Amino acid sequence: MEEVKRIEELRTLLEKLSYEYYVLDHPSVSDQEYDRYMQELIALEQKHPECYDANSPTQRVGGAVLEGFEKVEHRRMMLSLGNVFNYEELVAFDERVRALEPDVRYVVELKIDGLAMSLIYRDGRFVQAVTRGDGTIGEDVTSNIKTIPSIPMRIDEPGEVEVRGEVYMPKASFRRLNSEREANGEELFANPRNAAAGSVRQLDSTVCAKRGLDAFWYYFVNAQEHGIHSHEEALEELSRLHLRVNPLRRCCNNVDEIWAFIEEISARRHELPYEIDGMVIKVDDLNAQTRLGTTVKVPRWATAYKFPAEEVTTRLLDIVLTVGRTGRITPNAVLEPVRVAGTTVSAAQLHNEDMIREKDIRIHDIVVVRKAGDIIPEVVRPDIERRDGSQQPYQFPTTCPVCGGHLLRLPQEAAHYCINQDCPARVVESMIHFASRDAMDIDTLGDKRVEQLHGWGLLDSIEDIYRLKTHREELTAKEGYQEKSVLKLLAAIEDSKQRPLEDLLFGLGIRQVGKKAARVLAKHFLHMDALMAAEEDELTAIRDIGAITAKSIVAFFAEEKNRQLIEALRQEGLRMDSEAETIQQSSFTGKTVVLTGTLSLYTRNEAKAILQSLGANVAGSVSKKTDLVIYGENAGSKLTKAQELGVETMDEEAFAREVNTHENQDD
Structure with missing residues (x-):
């Protein structure tokens, strides 16, 4: 049929036009013409629903709303990189490599400050995007990643292709997003990397689609399966496949050439339209990479050079205190505005009285300032030689700067607290x-x-x-x-009002009760009234609830004002309970179980849910506390570690038989 044929023609054409616009930055048609093709495709797809394709250009706008992200085990581990911080450490890395590969050549690339991502294509079709996670298990974020316009939904390459790279938020998108959030009275993102990570983890993909994300791809994981012999050749192949590869890279034959490129990029990094936090040095020859191998955590054939924190001097004008929700007092330095690592800094946190005293920081000091991790401003030290007599040791106040209430410093803590609950x-x-x-x-x-x-x-x-x-x-x-x-x-x-009990408990801000403790308490007590009546010994008997947390919980509910707050929220219709989990006694009850490998009879989430319903605690990593490891095909390091530690193991078929036994008992 002509219209069905036209649908395929338009999809191919729009992919090509998107590549020209978002990757090459050289569109061959006007925006109006692009929109006309898109509207034509939308109309034809509506007319022919049997031609639905999740990878069609019309599906990039998002729309999927998920309950959560499914865990996915990487077929090949996503290793992190080792770091070098200066020329001498770079020389040492080169010497270790040359001891095995004397004629080595390197490819040096920019280290994009974003979120590591793996893409899977099969027979030319985009099928999955997975976050790095812990390197072994990541999260399936396919519905969000497909909203990034520079990522092709189809590539001209048969078989499986796995590519890895960095999803990031351009500086322009970051500025626009924070301007919008400020106008809406929302909390601002601290930096583009956090903004990118938060966007990718949105359960509603339409939100992610509006955030203006982009990506660079820097690693063709199974390149050798496709007849490729070097990293540079692999990057060129990714470009041919219309995957966005950063052109700012250089092939280098020795450390001096690498260092020259590092200095060149370092001088212009703040002019780039995206954030970078270093450079990555990789052995070019893929066979050499294989021979060099990896350690448990990092490849021996690559390393990252991390830019040193930029240090500048400015005057400390004042020290002001802020009060947190628990009453915690935080001193902050008010600085004469100064440019640090590409942004203007006018304040820095001083943490507590002890830090001010230990560093001998005084008002009117000339101080050295830098950004810790290129993100958070910090005062490194005062320039004592530039003191002129106007500086005096800082006396930490004894009263709250907001309400005038008494400040208390608790034993064995560095922080002061305002104890006035009405502050x-x-x-x-x-x-x-x-x-x-x-x-x-x-x-x-x-x-x-x-x-x-x-x-x-x-x-x-x-x-x-x-x-x-x-x-x-x-x-x-x-x-x-x-x-x-x-x-x-x-x-x-x-x-x-319909949020479960665990969210309400965390929201109340009970001291020592974070997200995990709130979840544990809600699961154990199921209702607010039962928790409010609990004694310390009853609380400490619960796994993951310690003596300090128990004491804090009892103290919170002992205060009449807090009990009145909970009653007021109850009257407003807030949910005060949590759904009970049906736990069946089984051979798994009370055991800590780890799943590994590719399961064929269940999805990972199904297996986890079954284990939890049978009373197991499902963990993500193997340790001496692990009771059982259940494994599927291609089980890797977790199974090996379990065997080394003498932890009991069970294959998926044996697990299925055990599950069926319990199901038959129910019948």
């Missing part, structure tokens, strides 16, 4: 935490908006969040609060 700063921070993604996940109620609503007198406590609906007309009259955005905020607040 406005603590109230604001507690509401920000409560609404955060990891807690009650109230969309659009970010830190800026909480501060704004608190300033207007509309939010003075956590329970006030659920009373905002009574201020709808007042809100819509405020500048920047249109009817649509107010309705979205109120709907998100209403939806949060």
Whole structure:
């Protein structure tokens, strides 16, 4: 049929045009013409639903909403790289390589600061994208990665092709995203790498599609299976397949050539449209790579040169204190603005009183500043020789800078705390935490908006969040609060009432209770009332709940104000329970079990769910505490480690027989 043939023609054409636009930056048609072809394809696909293809250019906009990301075991481990930090260490790396490969040649590339990713193509079709994870097991993020326009959905290469690279957020996309989040009162991303990682892990792929991500591909994993003999040749082949490869790379024959290229890139790194945090040096010959091999964690044929943290001097104008949701006091340096690693820095965290005293940091000092890991500003040291007598040792205050309440330093802790629970700063921070993604996940109620609503007198406590609906007309009259955005905020607040008990417990900000402890408590007690009535010894009897955490939980619920908060939230309709897990007594009950290898009878998630229903604790790595390792085909290092440690092992067929035995007992 002509229309079906036209669908394939348009898909091929649009892939070609996307490559020209997003990879070559040299489009051959106008935007209007591209849109016309796209609209024609959309119309034809709607007319011929039997021609649906998940890899069609029309499917890049996203739309899939997932409950979570499935775990995937890499067929070939995604190793991390070893690091060198100076010329001497680079020479030492070269000497180790030349001891086995005297005539070595290297390929030197830019180290993109993003999220490591593996792509799988089979017979020319894109089939899967998996994050690095722990190097052995990553997460399937296919639905999000396919929204990145520079990644081809089809390549001209038969068989299986696995490529690895870095998904990143360009600086321009990062600036635009943070501007939008600031306007919406949402928490800003700290840097492009965090923004890229957060975008890729969005469960709604339409969100990821709007974030402006891109990617560079730097490793053809099974290149030799395709007749390729060198890394440089592999990169050229990836370019031929229309995968985006960074052109800023150089073949080098010795350390001096490598160092010259490092210095060249280092001088211009801040001019690049994306972030880099170093350079990667790889042996070019693939057979030589094989001969050199790997250690347990890193390849011997490659290393990363990490740029040294840029240090600058500026004047420390003041030290100011901020108050967190637990009352923790954090001192911060107010700096004369200075450019560090490509951005202007005007503040840096000083952590606690001991750090200020140990470094002898004083107001009006000239101080050395750098970015730890090229991200977080820190004061390295004062320039003592430049003191002029106006500097005096800093005296840590004894009262809260916000409420004037007494500050307490707990035994064996470096931090000071404001112990006034009504301190406005603590109230604001507690509401920000409560609404955060990891807690009650109230969309659009970010830190800026909480501060704004608190300033207007509309939010003075956590329970006030659920009373905002009574201020709808007042809100819509405020500048920047249109009817649509107010309705979205109120709907998100209403939806949060159905969050499970573990999210509520974490949101309450109980000292020592993080996400994991909240999950453990919710699973054990199932209802808020049961937890509130628990004694310390009952809590410490629970696995993963220690004495300090137990004491903190009991103290929290002993306070009348906290009990009143929970009752108010109950009256507002918040969920106070967690669904009980049906646990069947079995030979797996109470055992720590690890799954490894490729399972054929179950998916990894199915096997994990079965084990948990039979009372097992499923772990991700093998240790002396592991009771059992269940393995499928191509089981690797985990099975080997289990055998070395004498841990019991079971193949998938034996596991299936055991599961069937328990199912038959139920019948």
